[in-house]
Amino acid sequence: MFSYGWDSLSASTQDALVLIVLILLPLGILWGVQRRFRLMPVVTGLLRRHKQAATAIVLLIGLATAVTVVFTVQEKALKSGSAQAADKFDLIVAAPGSQVDGLLATVYLQPTALPLLPASVGAELRRQADVLFAAPVGFGDHAQGYPLIGTTGDLVSHLTNTVEPAWFDRIDQALAGSETPFQIGDIIKAQHGHVSDDSHEHQDELRVVRRLPVTGTRWDHALVVPIEALWKMHGLGDFALNQQGGGDSSATESVLQQPGVPAYIVVAKNTGALYSLRQQFNARDSMAFFPAETLSRLFSVLGSVADVVGVLTLLTQLLVGLAVLLSVFILMRSLSARFATLFALGAPASFRFSLIWTYAAVLIIAGTVLGLGLGWVGANGLASWLSHYTRVSVEPQLSLVNVSLVALFLNAMLILACLPAWLVARQQHSYQDFS
């Protein structure tokens, strides 16, 4: 019956309930112990007496917890940020080769040399009734370190969720990504090759006519130009501006005259059509793939590594926990005269046990709360660095599961804290311990 009730709850409700239990359980025990015994005067006295040791233990637990929080939060944020960045790229059609290379070059604009797709593939794509548009994507140049991407207005509208009748009026116009420093009216000269290459400057000038809204993708750090501008710069021909990626047969005919491009981004009328297109264009001359699927495969490979690192992080935390409990035990042994006095005064073993457990619990809870805070600050700092480094928007979120993991560790430590408490509390003292 309980199982049925539990299963009928949503996953987030289950997570919240687990977290509540994991937090309330130790707090409830701590509250019960404080009601039974008046421990806090002695606990605070001992904390004052061993200020440095207590601070070191709290910091140790805090750092171990923070590492776990940073790792778990960051891994999820990076995956989610990368997936979000690829979200708008429904289907990529590129020349046969590595899907990962195609993904990295097209979605994340990583400097990768992709073979060119023959123009016939583009023409074939445009002939498909279910294709809303098939936008050619060309890259390989940059301006002041920012990648220059050649494509069509359809893709810009799709990425920015903004409908414009025409993004470009002329072939020498450029759109500045939201994270670039370029302003409307700036004149830029493109340079051939990637930033790291020994590049040379093209003669053609481009004028920035718009700043694009934020897309949350790597394209926010790029300059978008008409694909025809790239062809012209590279001396592949002087083509008229045609910014429609789907369409009529005359456009299809003109596509056949165009040079090849590294990839096409295809947006179809529905998901079923996308699957058909993927099957159809996985052929001798082309390779079609879903970026999300490739990313997922990539994550599954990286995921195994992440699992190993995750286990290592937990093991490290466990070792830190054991080191902390050993420190508490040694600290308590150094206070054996105090415990001998309590023993002589008739303090019950349960009092002595509760005293040590509460002392350890205060350190563990303080360290865990500190670690949660440090972890959150660390995760945000790292996310900001990763966003800057990968140009993909990485936004860490502290989920219920993350907090539950920390709370689980806290509970495990509190259970382990019973061990030094029991070892010290069970000690029998004689008058020689205080005479």
Next chain:
Amino acid sequence: MADSTQAVDLYRLHQLTLNRGGGSPLLHVDDAFFPEGQFVCLTGPSGAGKSSLLFALAGLNRNLSGSIMFHGSNLAGLSSTELAALRRTSLGIVFQHFQLFDELNAFDNASMQALWGARSNRRKVEERVGELLSKLQINDLSSPCAQLSGGERQRVAVARALASNASVLLADEPTASLDRQTGAELITLLMDNTVGIGRTLIACSHDPAMVERADSVWSLGDGGMQRIR
């Protein structure tokens, strides 16, 4: 002084041998009794076994053979839990070196019994401690005990022992660190709060002033013990 022949035996020691750490005998007592409601003083030279015997009476020295009967129960046969309960409910102890928690203030030290006592009893213990500390002229209740003088620390230790309202107070050299005047005042205070209200005070001491005021005096030496008064 009370007449020991009319008093009920509180402690009766029979064929009791206290051993040293190595196992050799330290003190042997054929038969002795300490009556209820009296001030019993154990005296003798250092190393005679005064403290060993005092703590055996508290169940804190179990390196012994023979019997220590307390209210008819043999302490040697009690478990450590039962002995702890006995110390909690019936015995107050003043240690020679005070055994205070230096990081706690005088009030928290003296009201230590309230830390583990029943919630319903805590208020009573704390009120009693307040009265005792006032009577013992401990006015600084907030500073850690480490900052108090030796005499003040001694009086806090006495307050702690008296706070539990135990029927027996065991005191190990309670006047050792006090001047003559303060020592005499302390003896009066101890007697007022024990034999003065029908309770028992058992102390080991070198202090002639203490020996002088005791109802019965036992002298320890040469591995034995005999009553001298």
